[in-house]
Amino acid sequence: MSRVDLQHINKSYPGVKAxxxxxxxxxxxxxxxxxxxxxxxxxxxxxxxxxxxTHDSGRILVDGKRIDNVPAHRRNIGMVYQDYAIFPxxxxxxxxxxxxxxxxxxxxxxxxxxxxxxxxxxxxxxAQRMPHELSxxxxxxxxxxxxxxxxxxxxxxxEPLSNLDAKLRVELRDDIRDLQRSLGITxxxxxxxxxxxxxxxxxxxxxxxxxVHQIGGPQEVYARPATLFVASFxxxxxxxPDLPVGxxxxxxxxxxxxxxxALAGRGTVTLAxxxxxxxxxxxxxxxVVLGGAVDxxxxxxxxxxxxxxxxxxxxxxxxVYRPDQGQLESAxxxxxxxxxxxRLHFFDPADGRRIEASP
Amino acid sequence: xxxxxxxxxWTGVLLxxxxxxxxxLVWPLSSIMTASFIDNxxxxxxxxxxxxxxxxxxxxxxxxNSMIVGVGGMLGAMALGIPLAVLTTxxxxxxxxMLATLAVLALVSPPFIxxxxxxxxxxxxxxxxxxxxxxxxxxxxxxxxxxxxLVFSLKFYPFVFLLASSSLRTINPSVEEAAEGLGAGAWRRxxxxxxxxxxxxxxAGALLTFVLSxxxxxxxxxxxxxxxxxxxxxxxxxxxxxxxNPGLAxxxxxxxxxxxxxxxxxxxxxVGRRNVAGAMVRKPVPKYLGPFASAAAxxxxxxxxxxxxLPSLVxxxxxxxxxxxxxxxxxxxxxxxxxxxREVPHVISxxxxxxxxxxxxxxxxxxxIGYILARRESPMAGALDGALLxxxxxxxxxxxxxxxxxxxxxxxxxxxxxTIIVLMLFIRRLPYAVRxxxxxxxxxxxxxxxxxxxxxxxxxxxxxxxxxxxxxxxxVAGALMSFxxxxxxxxxxxxxxxGRTMTMPVRIYLSVLDGEFGTAAALSTILLGATGLxxxxxxxxxxxxxxxxx
Ligand SMILES: Nc1ncnc2c1ncn2[C@@H]1O[C@H](COP(=O)(O)OP(=O)(O)OP(=O)(O)O)[C@@H](O)[C@H]1O
Ligand SMILES: [Mg+2]
Numbered sequence: 001m002s003r004v005d006l007q008h009i010n011k012s013y014p015g016v017k018a019x020x021x022x023x024x025x026x027x028x029x030x031x032x033x034x035x036x037x038x039x040x041x042x043x044x045x046x047x048x049x050x051x052x053x054t055h056d057s058g059r060i061l062v063d064g065k066r067i068d069n070v071p072a073h074r075r076n077i078g079m080v081y082q083d084y085a086i087f088p089x090x091x092x093x094x095x096x097x098x099x100x101x102x103x104x105x106x107x108x109x110x111x112x113x114x115x116x117x118x119x120x121x122x123x124x125x126x127a128q129r130m131p132h133e134l135s136x137x138x139x140x141x142x143x144x145x146x147x148x149x150x151x152x153x154x155x156x157x158x159e160p161l162s163n164l165d166a167k168l169r170v171e172l173r174d175d176i177r178d179l180q181r182s183l184g185i186t187x188x189x190x191x192x193x194x195x196x197x198x199x200x201x202x203x204x205x206x207x208x209x210x211x212v213h214q215i216g217g218p219q220e221v222y223a224r225p226a227t228l229f230v231a232s233f234x235x236x237x238x239x240x241p242d243l244p245v246g247x248x249x250x251x252x253x254x255x256x257x258x259x260x261x262a263l264a265g266r267g268t269v270t271l272a273x274x275x276x277x278x279x280x281x282x283x284x285x286x287x288v289v290l291g292g293a294v295d296x297x298x299x300x301x302x303x304x305x306x307x308x309x310x311x312x313x314x315x316x317x318x319x320v321y322r323p324d325q326g327q328l329e330s331a332x333x334x335x336x337x338x339x340x341x342x343r344l345h346f347f348d349p350a351d352g353r354r355i356e357a358s359p
Numbered sequence: 360x361x362x363x364x365x366x367x368x369w370t371g372v373l374l375x376x377x378x379x380x381x382x383x384l385v386w387p388l389s390s391i392m393t394a395s396f397i398d399n400x401x402x403x404x405x406x407x408x409x410x411x412x413x414x415x416x417x418x419x420x421x422x423x424n425s426m427i428v429g430v431g432g433m434l435g436a437m438a439l440g441i442p443l444a445v446l447t448t449x450x451x452x453x454x455x456x457m458l459a460t461l462a463v464l465a466l467v468s469p470p471f472i473x474x475x476x477x478x479x480x481x482x483x484x485x486x487x488x489x490x491x492x493x494x495x496x497x498x499x500x501x502x503x504x505x506x507x508x509l510v511f512s513l514k515f516y517p518f519v520f521l522l523a524s525s526s527l528r529t530i531n532p533s534v535e536e537a538a539e540g541l542g543a544g545a546w547r548r549x550x551x552x553x554x555x556x557x558x559x560x561x562x563a564g565a566l567l568t569f570v571l572s573x574x575x576x577x578x579x580x581x582x583x584x585x586x587x588x589x590x591x592x593x594x595x596x597x598x599x600x601x602x603x604n605p606g607l608a609x610x611x612x613x614x615x616x617x618x619x620x621x622x623x624x625x626x627x628x629x630v631g632r633r634n635v636a637g638a639m640v641r642k643p644v645p646k647y648l649g650p651f652a653s654a655a656a657x658x659x660x661x662x663x664x665x666x667x668x669l670p671s672l673v674x675x676x677x678x679x680x681x682x683x684x685x686x687x688x689x690x691x692x693x694x695x696x697x698x699x700x701r702e703v704p705h706v707i708s709x710x711x712x713x714x715x716x717x718x719x720x721x722x723x724x725x726x727x728i729g730y731i732l733a734r735r736e737s738p739m740a741g742a743l744d745g746a747l748l749x750x751x752x753x754x755x756x757x758x759x760x761x762x763x764x765x766x767x768x769x770x771x772x773x774x775x776x777x778t779i780i781v782l783m784l785f786i787r788r789l790p791y792a793v794r795x796x797x798x799x800x801x802x803x804x805x806x807x808x809x810x811x812x813x814x815x816x817x818x819x820x821x822x823x824x825x826x827x828x829x830x831x832x833x834x835v836a837g838a839l840m841s842f843x844x845x846x847x848x849x850x851x852x853x854x855x856x857x858g859r860t861m862t863m864p865v866r867i868y869l870s871v872l873d874g875e876f877g878t879a880a881a882l883s884t885i886l887l888g889a890t891g892l893x894x895x896x897x898x899x900x901x902x903x904x905x906x907x908x909x
Binding site: 050051052071072073074075076077078079081082083085086087088089098099102103143146147150156 | 367804806807809810811812813814815816817818820821824825828829
């Protein structure tokens with residue numbers, strides 16, 4: 001169990017700033033996820049911690065000790081790769097025992113620890129198999145066992161699930177989470193799948209173009225996205241950009257509107273609301289209510305998805321849960337939609353930062 | 360503080376590699392370059408050598424002949440290689456694997472053996488010429504351009520054949536069918552779709568045969584007659600006692616280097632743009648031909664391959680003919696073998712020892728350098744990559760001359776030693792091993808080795824325990840290839856040898872010049888046997904993959 005401090009890490013490749021002043025702390029025992037679109041620098045950051053990339057400036061500390069100059073093989077960090085990186089010419093047991101052999105542990109001890117960790121990842125009977133005799137999911141379990149058996153100070157995982165099919169992904173995701181909890185290994189996990197990040201993480205760090213946008217627990221980043229980018233990357237979001245704001249903070253949306261004091265004095269604001277927060281037909285208090293029309297309805301059992309048009313040609317998505325309990329609107333029908341004020345997010349159009357509006 | 364450079368195992372390898380290249384390539388080539396600017400008599404700096412090489416008809420002829428030989432060899436190789444490739448990949452030809460194996464054998468057997476076998480067949484008293492002439496078939500004289508082009512075409516067509524067929528085999532038939540569906544007829548389809556797809560591979564093979572043709576020394580030396588090319592001219596200028604002129608030889612060499620450089624640059628450029636490998640959904644299936652067309656196709660394919668195998672058969676046959684001294688008698692016997700074992704047993708052991716030692720060095724350093732090029736991006740690795748192109752460009756004669764010019768004075772006085780021959784073989788064939796190990800490495804995922812490092816293996820250890828075992832089949836194939844080329848090396852050994860360090864190819868060359876065809880044939884048969892065994896071994900480790908030879 002170790003705490004990791006990344007202090008002002010910068011890294012440039014020719015033409016790209018891969019890491020832009022990344023500064024964060026991963027607490028001891030925490031499951032910490034780096035989330036962001038392709039090319040945002042997640043792998044670069046992870047590999048800097050592992051010691052495979054050098055960074056241009058900044059410091060990496062583990063339990064307060066600088067490790068920037070410690071070569072990768074002395075860092076005692078476990079790493080799990082997207083492509084498994086299983087040694088194809090070694091049995092499962094030899095793969096898993098490799099790190100212990102490198103540490104010159106006695107044979108007896110290696111055998112015992114390998115057997116124990118293989119049981120943990122539910123591969124107890126497969127010790128003598130060759131990697132090509134295993135499925136992708138099993139190979140990734142071997143990789144996980146191999147990284148954990150050395151009792152690493154930190155476990156790093158770079159999109160470990162993205163080569164697996166959907167069902168296995170969910171299964172292994174839960175197993176990884178349970179194992180990490182029970183062993184308490186500080187883990188940095190990389191993914192570009194926001195749902196995976198929300199499910200698995202203690203805290204999530206959302207990155208874009210080498211910059212950190214927000215660090216917070218799953219609920220926090222979902223409910224209070226710090227930037228417009230986070231808002232639209234994590235979960236779905238209806239975004240209404242660049243709405244004019246009146247002197248007193250009045251916003252007009254179609255035939256509805258509201259007044260938000262916190263916005264007074266701003267020229268424009270970007271407004272956002274999640275599809276599941278959009279209310280159809282009902283007219284709650286403290287909400288922007290405006291007329292719209294249903295374009296398309298998709299019924300998916302547990303929920304229904306609406307695509308609506310309002311305020312001229314503005315597209316709005318709405319999710320309705322338990323649609324069987326009410327009546328489904330059909331395409332072409334005019335409905336009122338309501339955006340409850342408490343559910344609205346406001347962002348500064350200039351820099352995309354969140355504007356706190358609610359008291 | 361950061362960025363920093365870690366001095367690890369690989370940094371050491373990189374420095375070693377750069378040192379080897381500095382000593383064995385940069386230094387000799389700059390010596391010969393310097394020598395090309397020095398007047399032979401006065402020792403003063405001059406451009407006179409170049410003025411003579413580019414101005415005098417004697418040299419101009421050599422340059423023109425080199426170009427003729429290069430272009431002719433290339434066209435001949437294409438004329439044989441492309442039809443063979445198209446027929447064997449598109450249609451059902453019985454014994455295709457055997458044809459490919461024979462083509463590979465023709466490719467790896469040394470060209471000078473082909474040259475002298477053709478003399479035995481088509482020379483003034485050749486056993487093929489006489490019957491043909493009796494039948495009234497005119498046969499052009501073998502000595503001269505005809506002989507050179509004949510040997511080159513039959514020797515180098517397998518490059519075109521192998522490259523073109525592997526490229527033809529990767530064309531997804533759906534692409535051609537799509538073209539057909541869009542209304543393209545058979546010919547339009549071939550010219551608009553198929554040809555553009557195989558063109559890069561074919562042109563790369565063709566330019567390769569051009570470079571090899573102008574660099575080859577043995578063939579024009581043996582069948583050239585009075586036709587001089589740049590390679591033989593440089594050699595004669597350097598070695599002849601009477602008219603020897605190192606300055607002029609060096610200037611001739613520089614011209615040869617420049618010509619090769621231009622062509623290799625062209626080749627790299629065409630290979631660099633070769634990026635047609637698409638997703639292989641379906642493999643093309645060879646079609647059956649009608650009986651007449653099929654017979655014709657078989658005749659063409661077997662004709663090409665058998666004629667190109669003829670020299671080897673002739674050589675083996677000749678080696679078992681009964682001889683008294685240099686004169687053949689009726690019947691068969693082992694006199695030729697007895698003679699070589701009695702008179703020159705050391706050339707056999709020399710060839711074996713020099714090739715094995717140089718291959719060992721090539722494998723060790725080549726594998727490590729291949730690793731650096733494949734896995735470690737740095738400006739120095741880039742420089743290394745560039746420097747390793749040099750042996751492709753510099754013909755053996757030229758590098759041989761450069762070695763003599765360079766290593767004949769202290770502190771590195773090596774002329775006349777076995778070391779100099781081993782070093783020459785080493786540096787000439789090193790790039791092939793580097794390239795093959797780099798290309799295997801590109802197929803092994805880098806994350807595997809990183810995983811080992813993060814599990815606590817130091818970088819050198821991770822390489823030895825994880826990557827190396829995965830590379831072994833490719834490395835062994837590369838080693839065998841290096842062995843084949845090393846044991847058959849003639850041009851540079853001819854310049855560097857002394858009596859004690861004579862090798863089989865050198866002895867064969869000298870025997871042919873002396874008219875000792877029996878001993879030449881026996882030595883050639885031994886060479887062919889060693890080469891054939893190595894080819895068999897390559898097939899064995901690479902799972903019958905003919906493209907391992909290109
Ligand atoms: N070796 C390199 N040389 C040059 N640029 C690089 C190199 N490695 C990464 N980059 C660039 O740095 C940026 C960050 O890359 P990185 O691999 O960290 O992205 P990522 O967030 O892991 O993306 P993905 O989700 O696709 O894996 C990208 O723009 C990438 O093109
Ligand atoms: Mg990545």
